[in-house]
Amino acid sequence: MSFYEDLQWRGLVHQTTNDAGIAAWLDEKPRTVYAGFDPTADSLHVGSLMGLVVLRRFQQAGHKPIAVVGGATGMIGDPSGKSAERNLLSKDELQKNVEGIGQQMRKFLDFDANDNGAVLANNFDWTGSWTYLEFLRDVGKNFPVNVMLAKDSVKSRLGRSDGPDKSATASDDASGMSYTEFSYMLLQAYDFVHLNDEHGCELQAGGSDQWGNITAGIDLARRMGRPQLFGLTWPLLTKSDGTKMGKTESGAVWLDPLRTSPYQFFQYWVNVDDADASKCLRMLTDLSREQIEDIETVQTAHPEKRMAQKQLAEQLTLLVHGQDGLEVAEQATSIFFGAEIADLNDEQLGQIFSEVPSKELSTDKLGGDGLAIVDALVEAGLAKSKSEARRTVQQGGAYINNRRVAGLEQTVTNADLASETTVVLRSGKKKYALLRFR
């Protein structure tokens, strides 16, 4: 199976600018490909995973990937897929974000390979020093406004309902767009030309919402006398219910362990719907076609084993957080789902329960008869009042180190320390809190 066929099988090809020839073109010799990333935060999130994984695949197949962080375009805001004008970020914020993102990319791309080492570029570097007049003369001149107006990304924002897809063009939220956003396309188009000049980049990949920007770049290159360039888009990663992948009630799922812990990250994937799991396996993991098909067979026969979700979580956590992150996530998972907590040290507990609230108490409390379970629950913040704590215990919903509390008379003593200083309390299925005794 060729590289391109593999991409297709994985469902990573949505549209290309040359369906007939691109497979052979990619096989012919190593190509240079680029994809852009939005520096709206100092970390990437699951939404950006597709781009990273696609570039990674290209690199593994021998092609040279360029990750472009939009330091310049980020100052303007891509109107594609947005329904409203975007807030602009300051230069400093963007600089910080670009650095953070570049760091994360190292996990996906090899920047040191000899022949096809990945390149990280920031388009602010080649656009930041432009003057307005230069830009208008060199780039703007090559953009017919009527063509720009015909792009879906523009059309939907202007609320014109004469597009090919009338239903998607919600004319009732015609919020309009500023001249600044209108110009976004020109900047991204020029990126492609620049990368072709500097790195011989011939292919731009992006999400399907980037199609208009990609073709704009190809058009611009032609008008400016550059070679024929190519474009490829992947489908947007959506869930079977139509919503975006990588969002939880509490916000985006980030790749930065400080924003989304390895455990939470792992859990996100374990909880993916059955209907979406195998799609994600294909698109996002490095597993081979055979492996994935095996998993799918098991999944169909025994959905309750959640094989696809487990594999997905394991593969992606390993990729994003490394072996250590995966181990912590798995350990945390077994503990959060009932395994008894014992024989751990403070450091392990601290990692596993990093986002669990904790409270420090004096060691004295453990002496004598110990600390009454009801008081312990209140101290740990798991119950608002003693009455509430009492109810929880009576209903069998209180746990010390994942062992169910037998009754109201039970106390927390030295024997209950799960590590040097810490007792893990739990109320109900998922609510944990730590008591640290100093």
Place this chain on the structure above:
RNA sequence: GGGAGGUUUCCGGAGCGGUCAAACGGGUCAGACUGUAAAUCUGAUGGCUUAUGCCUUCACAGGUUCGAAUCCUGUACCUCCCA
């Protein structure tokens, strides 16, 4: 400007002088079931050293009564109707 009505525990909403910490529904929290799902079922749901006890709560402030969320007076806010 004239007229009518409302304000209750997280929300909606009963309550019409004692048996009201206050029906019922929703939510929430526990438990069971389960695939770390959904649905369902069970229990709990003001606080207090769990008590046939005490304290705080029915817009706010006073009053009548042995006794008030319930009656009266005033204050604030809200809704509706007629101009």
